[in-house]
Amino acid sequence: MIQFDKHWHHLGGDEVAGFLSVDPKAGLDQFETEQRAKRYGENVITGKRVKTPFERFMLQFHQPLVYILVVAGVVTAILGEWVDSSVIMAVVLVNALVGYFQEAKALKALQALSASMRVEALVLRAGEQVRLPASALVPGDVVLLRSGDKVPADMRVISERELRIDESTLTGESVPVEKNIAPSAKDAVLGDRHCMAYAGTLVSYGQGRGVVVATGNYTEIGRISGLIDSADELETPLTRKITKFSHVLLIAILALAGLTMVLGLIRSEPLDEMFMAAVALAVGAIPEGLPAAVTIILAMGVSRMAQRKAVIRKLPAVETLGGTTVICSDKTGTLTENQMTVQSVYSGGVLFDVSGIGYGSEGEVIDLGDGDVRANQALAECLRAGLLCNDARIRSRDGQLYVEGDPTEGALVVAAAKLGMTLETEAPQRPRIDELAFESEWRYMATMHDTGDSAVVYMKGAVEKILECCSGAMMADGTNGPLDADGIIEVQRTLASKGLRVLALSRNILPGKEGLKREQACMGMEFLGLQGMIDPPREEAVAAVAACQKAGVAVKMITGDHALTAEAIGKMLGLGGSSCTLGQDCPVLTGSDIAQLSDKQLIERVGDVPVFARVSPEQKLRLVMALQARGEICAMTGDGVNDAPALKQADIGIAMGINGTEVAKEASDMILTDDNFATITSAVEEGRGVYANLIKFIAWTLPTNAGEGLVILTAILFQTALPILPVQILWINMTTAGCLGMTLAFEPKEPGIMERPPHRPDRPILDKVVLRRIGLVSLMLLLFAFGLFKWEILSGASPEKARTIAVNVFVVIEGFYLFNSRSFRRSPFELGLGTNLWVVGGFILMLLLQLLFTYAPFMNSLFSSTPIGLFDWFKITLCGVVVFLLVEYDKRRVGSDV
Numbered sequence: 001m002i003q004f005d006k007h008w009h010h011l012g013g014d015e016v017a018g019f020l021s022v023d024p025k026a027g028l029d030q031f032e033t034e035q036r037a038k039r040y041g042e043n044v045i046t047g048k049r050v051k052t053p054f055e056r057f058m059l060q061f062h063q064p065l066v067y068i069l070v071v072a073g074v075v076t077a078i079l080g081e082w083v084d085s086s087v088i089m090a091v092v093l094v095n096a097l098v099g100y101f102q103e104a105k106a107l108k109a110l111q112a113l114s115a116s117m118r119v120e121a122l123v124l125r126a127g128e129q130v131r132l133p134a135s136a137l138v139p140g141d142v143v144l145l146r147s148g149d150k151v152p153a154d155m156r157v158i159s160e161r162e163l164r165i166d167e168s169t170l171t172g173e174s175v176p177v178e179k180n181i182a183p184s185a186k187d188a189v190l191g192d193r194h195c196m197a198y199a200g201t202l203v204s205y206g207q208g209r210g211v212v213v214a215t216g217n218y219t220e221i222g223r224i225s226g227l228i229d230s231a232d233e234l235e236t237p238l239t240r241k242i243t244k245f246s247h248v249l250l251i252a253i254l255a256l257a258g259l260t261m262v263l264g265l266i267r268s269e270p271l272d273e274m275f276m277a278a279v280a281l282a283v284g285a286i287p288e289g290l291p292a293a294v295t296i297i298l299a300m301g302v303s304r305m306a307q308r309k310a311v312i313r314k315l316p317a318v319e320t321l322g323g324t325t326v327i328c329s330d331k332t333g334t335l336t337e338n339q340m341t342v343q344s345v346y347s348g349g350v351l352f353d354v355s356g357i358g359y360g361s362e363g364e365v366i367d368l369g370d371g372d373v374r375a376n377q378a379l380a381e382c383l384r385a386g387l388l389c390n391d392a393r394i395r396s397r398d399g400q401l402y403v404e405g406d407p408t409e410g411a412l413v414v415a416a417a418k419l420g421m422t423l424e425t426e427a428p429q430r431p432r433i434d435e436l437a438f439e440s441e442w443r444y445m446a447t448m449h450d451t452g453d454s455a456v457v458y459m460k461g462a463v464e465k466i467l468e469c470c471s472g473a474m475m476a477d478g479t480n481g482p483l484d485a486d487g488i489i490e491v492q493r494t495l496a497s498k499g500l501r502v503l504a505l506s507r508n509i510l511p512g513k514e515g516l517k518r519e520q521a522c523m524g525m526e527f528l529g530l531q532g533m534i535d536p537p538r539e540e541a542v543a544a545v546a547a548c549q550k551a552g553v554a555v556k557m558i559t560g561d562h563a564l565t566a567e568a569i570g571k572m573l574g575l576g577g578s579s580c581t582l583g584q585d586c587p588v589l590t591g592s593d594i595a596q597l598s599d600k601q602l603i604e605r606v607g608d609v610p611v612f613a614r615v616s617p618e619q620k621l622r623l624v625m626a627l628q629a630r631g632e633i634c635a636m637t638g639d640g641v642n643d644a645p646a647l648k649q650a651d652i653g654i655a656m657g658i659n660g661t662e663v664a665k666e667a668s669d670m671i672l673t674d675d676n677f678a679t680i681t682s683a684v685e686e687g688r689g690v691y692a693n694l695i696k697f698i699a700w701t702l703p704t705n706a707g708e709g710l711v712i713l714t715a716i717l718f719q720t721a722l723p724i725l726p727v728q729i730l731w732i733n734m735t736t737a738g739c740l741g742m743t744l745a746f747e748p749k750e751p752g753i754m755e756r757p758p759h760r761p762d763r764p765i766l767d768k769v770v771l772r773r774i775g776l777v778s779l780m781l782l783l784f785a786f787g788l789f790k791w792e793i794l795s796g797a798s799p800e801k802a803r804t805i806a807v808n809v810f811v812v813i814e815g816f817y818l819f820n821s822r823s824f825r826r827s828p829f830e831l832g833l834g835t836n837l838w839v840v841g842g843f844i845l846m847l848l849l850q851l852l853f854t855y856a857p858f859m860n861s862l863f864s865s866t867p868i869g870l871f872d873w874f875k876i877t878l879c880g881v882v883v884f885l886l887v888e889y890d891k892r893r894v895g896s897d898v
Contacts, residue, residue: 007186008154008156008196008213009156009186009188009193009196010183010184010186010188011156013156013157013158013195013211016156016211017211020139020140020213022140024142024158024159024209025124026126026142027126027141027142028125028126028138028141028142029125029126030126032140033125033138033141036138037138040139040216041216042135042216043135043136043137043138043152043153043216044135045216045217045221045222046216046217070089119134119149119150119152120132120133120152121133121137121143121149121152121153122144122145122149123141123144124142124143124144125141129144134152134199137152137153137215138215139212139213139214139215140212141153141211141212142209142210142212143155143209143210143211143212144207144208144209145209146207147203147204147205147207149202149203150200150201150202151165151197151198151199151202151203153199153212153213153214153219154196154198154212154213154214154215154220155196155212155213156195156196156211156213157179157180157181157195157196157197157208157209157210158210158211159208159209160180160181160206160207160208160209161206161207161208162205162207162438162439163178163179163180163203163205163206163207163208164176164179164406165179165197165201165202165203166201166203166204167198167201168332168560168640170190170200170201170617170640170641171190171560171640176204176205177194179194179195179208180195181195182195183195184196189614190560190616191560198219198221199214199219199220199222200219200221200641205406220617221641224617224641224644244764244765245764245765245766249287256709257278258278260274260712260713261278263716264716267719269719287701287705287733287737293697293701293737293741293742293745296742296745297690297693297694297697297744297745298318298319298694300690300746301318301686301687301689302318304686304689305318305682305683305686308679308682308686309672309674309676309679309682310670310671310672310673310679310680310682310683311657311670311671311672311673312669312670313668313670313671317652317670318686318687318690319687319690319691319694320633320635320651320652320687321635321652321670321683321684321687321688322684322687322688322690322691322692322758322759323691323758323759324634324635324651324652324684324687324758325552325554325632325633325634325758326553326554326555326627326632326635327548327553327554327555327556327634327635327637327680327684328556328620328623328624328627328637328646328650329555329556329557329558329637329680330557330558330559330637330638330639330640330643330656331535331557331559331561331566331569332535332559332561332639334541334672334675334676334677335538335541335545335573335677336535336537336538336541337357337358337537337538338535338659338675339357339358339359339401339403339407339411339535340403340410340411340501340533340535341354341356341357341411341414341533341534341535341536342354342411342412342531342532342533343500343532343533343534343536344498344500344530344531344532345379345382345529345530345531345532346488346529346530346532347376347379347381347474347476347528347529347530348376348377348378348379348474348475348476348477348529349475349476350368350369350376351491352366352367352368352373353365353366353368354366355418356418359394359402359403359410360401360414361414361417364418365379365383365415365419373419375476376476377477377478378473378476378478378529379476381474381478381507381528382505382528382529382531383412383415383421384416384421384426385459385460385505385506385507386412386415386416386460386505386531387413387416387421387426388423388426388427388447388449389445389446389447389505390409390412390413390460392404392405392406392409392412392413393405393423394414408501408503408533411533412503412531415533429451430450430451431449431450432447432448433449433450433455433513433515434447434515434516435447435516436516436518436521438461442461442465442522443461443462443465444459444461444466444469445459445461446458446459446521448513448515448516450513454511454513455509455510455513456507456509457508457509457510457521457525458505458506458507459505459506459507459525460503460504460506462503462504463489463492463502463503463504465522466505466527467485467488467489467504467527469506469522469525470525470526470527471526472526472527474507474526474527474529480526488504488527488530491530492504492530495530495532496532496564497564497568498532498534498568499564499566499567499568499569500532500533500568501532501533501565502530502531502532503530503531503533504527504529504530505528505529505530505531506525506528507525507526507528508523508525508526534565534568534569537569537572537573538676538677538678540676540677541573541677541678542572542573542574543678544677544680544681545573545574545575545677546574547681547754548681550755551684551754551755551756551758552756552757553684553758554610555573555575556575556611557570557573557575557610557611557612558615558646559611559612559613560613560615561613561614562614563588563590563613563614565613566588566611567611570588570610575611587608587610587611588609588611588612589605589609589612590612590613590614591613591614591615592614594612594615594619594622594623595619599622599629602622603626606623606627606630607627607632617641617643617644617645617646618645620636620638620645620646621645621646621649623646624636624649624650625649628649628651633651633758634650634651634652635650635652635653635654635680636650636653636654637654637655637677638654638655638656638664638668639655639656639659639660639675640664643655643664643667644664644666644667645667647664647667647668648667652669652670653667653668653669653670654668654669654670654671654672655667655672657671657672657674657675658673658674658675660675681754684754685749685753685754686749688749688754688758689747689748689749692747692749692750693747695765695770695824696744696747696821696822697741697744698765698770699766699770699774699821699824700740700741700814700818700821701736701741702774702778703774703778703781703814703817704732704733704736704781704814705733706774706781707778707780707782707785708724708729708733708781708810710779710781710782711723711724711781711782711785711786712724714782714786715786720790721793721799722803723785723789723802723803723806724785724807724810725803725864727863727864728803728807728864731807732807732810732811732814735849736810736811736814736815736846739842739845739846739849740815740818740839740842740843740846741818743818743836743838743839743842744818744821744822744839746836746838746839747822747836748835750823750826750831769824769894770824772890772894773824773890776886777813777817777883777887780813780879780883780886781809781810781813784809784879784882785809786806788802788805788806788809788875789802789803789806790802792805798866800860800864800866801868803864804853804854804865804866805868805872805875807863807865808854808873808876811846811850812850812876812877812880813879813880813883815843815846815847816880816881816883816884817883817887818839818842818843819884820884820887820888820891822836822839823891824891825891827888853865854867854868
C-alpha cells in the first residue's frame with residue numbers, strides 16, 4: 001500500500017517515480033491502473049455519514065424552549081382553547097422547519113468540496129495522452145498540466161516550463177507560486193513546497209508534468225474535508241443563553257405548578273380546582289411569544305444587514321456578531337485590495353513614492369526630495385521597461401477593473417500609467433520582436449523591441465540576478481554611470497522590510513535585431529531601477545479596524561503570505577493598537593512557530609499576537625479553537641477552501657461573496673457581498689443593535705409572565721378566586737406580544753453603541769439590571785392587578801368586572817412599560833416618539849383590542865369579560881403612569897450597558 005502521508009516534497013522526482021513504480025515517460029498501463037483503482041478507490045472526496053432528513057427534522061424539537069411551548073400547546077388544548085393551541089403548535093412547527101432548512105444548506109459544504117474535484121485531466125497512460133475524468137486518477141498516474149487547468153490530484157512535479165500555480169484558495173498566497181522540480185525541505189509548510197501541485201488549485205501560467213501521489217480524501221483538499229467534518233457545530237451565545245434560561249424557566253414553572261397543587265391539597269381544596277389553578281399558573285409563566293419574537297427580531301437584523309452588504313445564512317449569527325470579541329480576518333481581498341500596487345520606485349539614485357491604489361490609474365509619482373519627476377529620465381525608462389517587458393493587461397468588466405495575467409505585471413502597467421505611459425502609446429513606438437519568458441532557473445524575463453535603426457532589450461526579474469547582468473546604471477539625466485550594487489541592495493532591503501515585493505529593471509541597446517538568446521541576453525545591461533509593490537490595505541479597512549478596537553473587538557490577521565508582508569500590512573492597518581504601528585515591531589507568529597507550540601502554549605500566546613503568517617488550514621482551525629478556549633466569541637473571515645474548517649468552527653464564519661469559493665460560502669454563517677472588512681464592522685454594529693433589542697423584548701415580556709404567575713400564586717395563598725382566568729392569560733400573552741413586544745424589533749440602534757465593549761460571553765441573558773427591572777414591574781403588576789381585583793370584589797362588583805379590570809391593568813401597564821423598554825439608559829422623550837412609530841402604532845392597536853375585549857358581546861362570551869366605566873379606566877391608566885414613572889426613576893438611578 002502507498003503511504004499517503006509520505007514527505008513527497010522532500011523526495012527527488014526519480015525517487016517518487018520509483019516508489020510509485022511508474023515510468024514518467026510512459027505512465028501506468030491499463031492493468032495496473034485497474035488494480036490501483038480497486039485498491040484506492042475513486043479520486044473523489046467522501047464525507048462522514050450524515051443524518052437522514054427525518055432525523056435532522058426531529059432533532060429540531062430537541063430544545064428546552066420547544067418543550068415549554070409544546071406543554072403550553074397541550075395545556076391550552078386541555079382547556080379547550082383550540083385556536084390558541086393551534087397557534088402555539090404552529091410556532092413550534094415553523095421554528096423547526098426554519099432550523100431544518102438552515103441545516104440542510106450547511107450540509108452543502110462537503111458537496112461543494114466534491115464538486116471542486118470534478119474536472120478532467122490529461123493523463124499519460126501506456127505512452128499515450130488520454131483525457132480522463134479526475135475521478136479516474138490513481139496514485140502513480142502521470143498528469144500533464146497546462147495554463148488554465150485545474151490540478152486534479154496532489155502530485156509531485158517532475159518537469160516544468162515556467163509553471164506557476166494559483167494556490168490562493170488552499171494556502172492564502174496572494175500571487176501565483178512558481179514551481180520547480182527541486183525537492184523542498186522536509187519541514188517546509190504547504191505554501192513553500194514548490195515541487196508540489198495540489199488538487200483544486202489552478203495553473204495560471206506555463207506547463208508541467210507531475211506524478212499523482214495522493215487522491216480523494218488523502219489529498220490536501222480531502223484533509224480539509226475531514227477538518228470540516230471534525231469542526232464542532234457550536235451553539236451561538238444566544239442559543240446557549242436561551243437554552244440555559246429555558247432550563248431554569250422550565251424548572252421554575254414545574255416547581256410553582258407543583259407547589260400550587262401541594263398547597264391546595266394541604267388545605268383540602270377540590271382537586272379539579274387546584275389542577276386548573278396550576279394550569280393557569282403554568283400558562284401565565286410560559287412566554288409563548290418569546291420564540292416568535294426572537295425569530296422576528298433576528299430576521300429584522302438579517303434585513304438590515306443585507307442592506308449593508310452582509311448576507312446572513314443562519315439567523316442566530318445576527319446576535320453572535322453583537323457579542324463578537326475578536327475577528328480573525330484573512331488578508332488578501334478582505335483587509336487588502338487584492339490588487340498589487342507599485343508604491344515605491346528607486347531610479348536614477350532617487351526614491352519615489354507612487355500614490356493611488358488598485359488597478360485604476362488615479363495617482364502620481366512623487367519625488368521624496370521635491371525634485372522634478374518629469375526631468376528624471378531614468379525614472380521614465382524604468383517605468384517604460386516595466387510596461388513593455390510585460391504580458392499583463394488591465395481590463396474592465398461590469399465597471400470593475402481587473403488584471404488579465406500576472407497581478408505583479410499588472411501593477412507595473414498601472415505604475416507606468418501614472419506617469420502618462422500606456423501600451424497604446426508606447427507599444428507602437430517600440431514593437432516587440434522577440435522575448436525570453438520568465439523561467440525559475442534564470443529568474444528574469446526579457447523582451448526585445450524595434451526602435452528603428454537599433455533594438456532595445458528590457459529585462460525585469462530578481463534584484464540579485466539583474467545586478468549580475470548589469471555593468472552600469474542610468475543616471476537621472478539619462479547618461480550611463482557606475483553601478484552601485486551595494487547601495488541598490490540596501491534600498492531593496494529597506495523596501496522589503498516594508499513588505500514590498502521588489503523587482504529590478506534594466507535595458508540594453510543593441511545595434512542589430514537578430515533575436516534574443518539566453519547566453520547573450522544577460523550581458524552588458526544598464527540598470528534602470530527598482531519597483532516595489534504590495535497588495536495595499538483598503539482605506540476603509542484601516543478605519544474599520546480602528547472602529548473595532550474602539551468597540552473593544554480585537555482584530556487578528558491570519559494569512560498564508562510571508563511573515564514580512566503580513567507584518568507590513570499589520571503595521572499599516574494598526575493591528576494590535578499602539579504595539580503594532582509603523583516604525584515599531586509587530587508581533588507575528590508563523591505556521592512554523594505555531595507547529596512548535598502545545599495547545600496550552602498557543603492558548604496563552606494567541607491573545608497577544610495580532611498577525612499570523614504562513615498558516616496552514618489545520619493551524620487556522622487551531623487558532624480559532626485556542627481563542628474560543630480563552631472564552632472569546634470568535635468571528636472568522638475567509639474565501640478559500642483552506643479557510644472552510646476554521647469558518648465552520650468559529651462562532652460566526654464570514655465568507656467573501658465575490659472571490660470566495662463555494663466551499664467557504666457553504667461553511668459560513670454570513671457572506672459579505674462586497675468582500676470588504678469594513679462591512680464586518682457595520683454588521684457588528686447591527687448585531688449589537690439586534691442583541692440590545694432582544695434583551696429589551698425579554699425585559700419587557702417576562703414581567704407579564706412573572707406578574708401573572710404571582711397573581712395566581714397569591715390568590716391561592718389567600719384562598720381567593722383567581723383574578724385572571726387561564727383563557728384571559730392567553731389573551732394577554734399572545735396579543736401583547738404581537739401588538740406591543742414585536743414593535744421593539746424595529747427599534748433603531750442607540751447612539752454610541754460601538755463605543756461600548758462587547759457583552760461578555762459569560763454574561764447571563766438576564767443580568768442584575770434586567771432582573772431588577774423585571775422584578776420591579778412584576779411586583780407592580782401583582783400589586784395593582786391583585787389590588788384592584790380585591791377592591792372591586794370588596795366593593796360588590798361581579799367577578800367578571802373585577803377580572804376585566806385586572807386584565808386591562810396588565811395590558812395598560814405593559815403598554816406604558818413598552819415605552820420604558822425602548823432603552824435601558826435613555827427616556828423615550830430623549831429618543832423621540834418619531835424614531836419608532838411602530839411602538840406608537842402597536843400601543844394604539846392594543847388599546848383598540850382591549851376596547852373590543854371589554855365591550856364586544858362576543859368577546860365577553862369568549863373571555864368572560866364585561867364592560868367597565870370611565871372611572872375604572874382612570875384607575876387603570878393611573879397604574880400605568882405610576883409604573884412608567886417608577887421605571888424611569890430606576891433607569892436614571894441605576895442605568896445599564898445594554
